[in-house]
Amino acid sequence: MSKIASNLQIDSARLWDTIHETAKFGATPKGGVRRLTLGPEDKQVRDWFREACETAGLEVHVDALGSMFGLRRGRDMTKPPVGLGSHLDTQPTGGKYDGVLGTLAALEVVRTLNDAGIETETPLCICNWTNEEGSRFAPATMASAAYAGEYTTDNILARKDATGVTVGEALDGIGYRGSEAVGARKFGAFVELHIEQGPLLEAEHKTIGVVDRGQGIIWYDGKITGFESHAGTTPMPLRRDALAALSEIVLAVERIAKAHGPNAVGTVGEAVIAAPSRNVIPGEIAFTTDIRSPNSETLEAIDRELREAMAGIAARRRVEIGFEAIWRKPPTIFNPKLVDAVENSTKALGYSHRRITSGAGHDACNLATVVPAAMIFVPCKDGVSHNELEDATQADCTAGANVLMHTVLALAGVAS
């Protein structure tokens, strides 16, 4: 890190104002943001972002899935740019920081470099990835996944929301189906700043999370078929109660994930009783399960133990249990050199920090499969995210943006 660079700090007030300025696009009465991908509020924030990029002297390009790239020229334009950014869409009742911080901090980095008259050796490219959240269209992080070759562009364009509108139609509707082929824009490295969305940094009073891994994830769809019968007339020993079977499954998921702790997690997030009634024994339940671990072997062990537990429950309770893995994402191992670069910048800036695993999926996890990538976390209040109560401090957001800037400068190099 050059002498000039290490004294350089982003403009904290400008970053903070920018975050709160964009929070008006889809603002909710409770102080959160509802900005579903490719909807009218997303168009508003995209138009704002394009104008801000152009004002900062960036060339804006849009790819065929609507991901936006603001290019800042470097001294050596033959080299691929260092990418930085995140996403501007939110959950239906989302907060002001998830995705937004990483995208606007990238903009702030450019603004700061512009103000300081710093030219980088390689170009920089600030990014707004389409549909990170996955609330309107499945899957989540679809544009970066397509960028990384996990899906074809056509596959993603044909995905439909709950009302039957396709991604392609939604892109055309807001004028953001770009001409650039998905994946055509190459990066030399990619760095994403994000709120932690978990409680660890706050609990340990650390400012910066140096993210070295992303959890591997398996998602399951489950279905229990017992027998619906009268709650008053069916003796306890004759019951085939689907909800009692689900209860054992939920506790088994919890027990098995705990046994593989501290980093493994397991959750039953959805459970719907078919035709529920207060005086009918539940006969059929659909449920989902989400298991995660930063370690592939652990993930497979949890999968195996869960299936054993379910076989036992099914036999003992005389119910059928269907349990199908619908998505498997291997653990992400972030590029060690980039992780070191993040840690070095953090140390140089004097922030408290720890290595951390990302429990959530992020665009950077997809990009890590095709380009050296890293992530920087800052604390969020009570670990709460995907919630209008999501909160982060100005000081922590500023620290994260400073680490982002110095990491990017270290990767891109300062033109002498």
Add this chain to the structure above:
Amino acid sequence: MSKIASNLQIDSARLWDTIHETAKFGATPKGGVRRLTLGPEDKQVRDWFREACETAGLEVHVDALGSMFGLRRGRDMTKPPVGLGSHLDTQPTGGKYDGVLGTLAALEVVRTLNDAGIETETPLCICNWTNEEGSRFAPATMASAAYAGEYTTDNILARKDATGVTVGEALDGIGYRGSEAVGARKFGAFVELHIEQGPLLEAEHKTIGVVDRGQGIIWYDGKITGFESHAGTTPMPLRRDALAALSEIVLAVERIAKAHGPNAVGTVGEAVIAAPSRNVIPGEIAFTTDIRSPNSETLEAIDRELREAMAGIAARRRVEIGFEAIWRKPPTIFNPKLVDAVENSTKALGYSHRRITSGAGHDACNLATVVPAAMIFVPCKDGVSHNELEDATQADCTAGANVLMHTVLALAGVAS
């Protein structure tokens, strides 16, 4: 029982034909019946029933809640009639026998007595009680409960269905708001034939259940408030998972009911996660619980143990659990003399039988609080009811109708 009477049998084929004739009103493709109370199909079966009663020489009266009474004169019209019957409404996906058997068997008893030229000492009154099922309007067995003084007529008339239609409006809509005051028609005794809706008679190969008790019931509305958080980023030990808490509650309800067996039952029939998502730890769940026992002390013990279990779960899992009893029905003790009368008729007719507790609520349970009452059960296939698969044999239905007839003759007396 007089010599003439003991040889008398109902017309099995006529009863069977009548049951299947009325099953066309609201017939479902799967062979069940959908005849929600006070809807168009209920009007059809009521019109049919009225005409059948009048053809059989009965005077038909309708009370202010639509309950229908077909009066057959006795020799001594100063004595109150013996009531017999059940209900003609069904569950949304109900069967052909629940309620229907008891009502049409009552009609068959009258037809048989007419054919045999038998006059009873006291009058008889065959009944079709409004809204036994409670599917369209709550509560279940509302008309017989109002008859027994548990609710005022106005209270029931104001109850609304899911679309906002009141009971009063629905009665007017099908022309069945009668002029007779609810509860004004007095009975000397009341006998209801019904399918068991449980598996015991079938399992023990008994034809007749001599019902001596009805379960006491407590219904609860419950709510668990934990904390909604990200399934990927929240470590297992920090979770306040409402679904995991519910799972322990479901298993506690099951364990406690079993411990008070064999007659006690406990069921969580409904459980709804607020804003469910596969990658969000459930933060809030509404649920219901139904506990039953034929013994008041047992019911209170279960209530107490459930509350203790929930307090432990709430403390251990750092969640709030609300658990409110919204309905308490004490156990029904059917009139011993009437129960003996049912048993004596059964023995005289030579049917296998056992004493049995009714697990379900019935109109006769309400009537038992104001008039000597009894019930007769016959087996249903696999104990299944409230289901289009509900089934019963012609032989068992016939046996039940014969027991009903001879019990009623014993209570009403045969005019000599």
